[in-house]
Amino acid sequence: MRIPYAPTEPADPTPENQAIYDRIRERRKPRPLIPLDLALLHNPEIADGYNKLMGAVRTKISLSQALAELAICYIAVLNDATYEWTAHAPLALKAGAKREALEAVLKGDVKSADVLSEDEMMVLAFTEQSTRNIKIDDELFAKIKVRFSDQEVMELTITVAGYNMVSRFLVALDVTESNGKRMVMPQ
The missing domain is CATH 1.20.1290.10 (AhpD-like)
Structure with a gap:
């Protein structure tokens, strides 16, 4: 990757950041965080929004x-x-x-x-x-x-x-x- 991956645990372990990591882990379960997650987690808020939107696109649509x-x-x-x-x-x-x-x-x-x-x-x-x-x-x-x-x-x-x-x-x-x-x- 052209920048380093973010750590697998929050660099700033606030309750909010930990909750974001937990939500993303829950979506990926049983797999661990994937490289895309670790690229996005440089900004936990962006990663959280991405996770919610793309999770809905992947699993909550009526389109075939x-x-x-x-x-x-x-x-x-x-x-x-x-x-x-x-x-x-x-x-x-x-x-x-x-x-x-x-x-x-x-x-x-x-x-x-x-x-x-x-x-x-x-x-x-x-x-x-x-x-x-x-x-x-x-x-x-x-x-x-x-x-x-x-x-x-x-x-x-x-x-x-x-x-x-x-x-x-x-x-x-x-x-x-x-x-x-x-x-x-x-x-």
């Missing part, structure tokens, strides 16, 4: 988890965020994404109706437009609104925005020294 994970994996590909890919590609498969769909995402072949469903292609087009251009064109947005509820549209939007934030943070600081490493399909 498989679609959300495919979007996250595509963000990793678009932003060359190897650590994000390594963390989320197995989660995509576990959530029910087809291996062929994930392989298409890895190759950047996200318009193949032979491999991807219409929903997957729409979500990946939305992800690409949001990541590359920020603005979603009206035609695609209209299709998304017809297919998904207002809540799901909001959840897709915050998932894509949030994981773009994550990938930019990971790559800028080279969390886990993953920059430049090849993205590979999980076993």
